[in-house]
Amino acid sequence: MAILSAIFPLGGVIAAPFAGALADRYRFQLFLFFAVMALAVSTALTGATSLVVLYGLRAVAGLAFGAIVPLCLLVGHQVACDPHEKAGLFTMLTASLFLGDFAGPLLAEGSARILPELPLLAFGIGIGLVGSVVMVGSSESHYCRVPHDDLPTNDNSTLLVLLLLGLTITGTGGLAAIHLSLVLHRPDALFQREHIAWMLSLCGLAMLGAQGFHARFSWLVDRPVALAAVMLIVQGVALWQFSAARTGPAIAATIFAAGWSAATLRLIASFWISTSRSRSGFRLGLQHGFASISQVGVPIATAFLRNEWHKTVLWSIIAVCTVLLFALPLVWRKDTSTG
Secondary structure (H helix, E strand, O other): OHHHHHHHHHHHHHHHHHHHHHHHHOOOHHHHHHHHHHHHHHHHOOOOOOHHHHHHHHHHHHHHHHHHHHHHHHHHHHHOOOHHHHHHHHHHHHHHHHHHHHHHHHHHHHHHHHOOOOOOHHHHHHHHHHHHHHHHHOOHHHOOOOOHHHOOOOOOOHHHHHHHHHHHHHHHHHHHHHHHHHHHOOOOOOOOHHHHHHHHHHHHHHHHHHHHHHHHOOHHHHOHHHHHHHHHHHHHHHHHHHHHOOOHHHHHHHHHHHHHHHHHHHHHHHHHHOOOOOOHHHHHHHHHHHHHHHHHHHHHHHHHOOHHHOHHHHHHHHHHHHHHHHHHHHHOOOOOOOO
């Protein structure tokens, strides 16, 4: 289970930076279409093959998804002419990403009861339809017509880029640890598989809620340092409380807090890492690749650690949260802005 969980994000580690670098040099709409269709086919066939083929399908799906995420965010970067407009587009795009985290576990559970041999067929068909719409609807007329030199961008320092990548790793790593702990080490309070699905969907709901909040308020643009600091604190406390939670409501509260903070940290990182005047596609791909690194590393660490050491993964992420919290005011200087 841990290896299967790691194969999918491993594709993001490989494909995301490569896809972003290509997008900086070439038109990428056709590439995006083929990536979506590859994800559709590999998803639809999941559950109808042998275990060996399942590993291959998960790898293909991971490569496709790893290319899709930075390319979609790059579209938002190119369309927007104003930082607040860009923040709104990034929020909407990441909300669509987290919609799968919310609806996926419950829909997959219901679909498996209707089509046990092809439990994800409906998902694959839906993804394929989305790919068709992307191909038909893409047009250069949608892009911002402001000259490139007049766009509100800045050149991020190397230290700031590393800090943003650290925020990404912290958020995604914390969620990966919680998700895997729910599946592999089912708490006594969650005695049925459906309860696990509800908890995973609750996490997705929190991630969606965070996007709705940031779409309404402008803290992502105006107060990114304070927002990131608060979310690091929330993430660290949520992981600490999750390691000690024993009841259903306590587990639900920590999962909701972890989902909200992780989604916000990832949104902050993806928005600000793309404000560079050059190589925005590569930086977005690099950011998703680093998000995938933590999603690979956590399952592998969990698989090889002894049962009594599994909480070490949670405490390691809490330690990273603490380090980043103190690094924020030092690295993210006051003159860093989109203006």
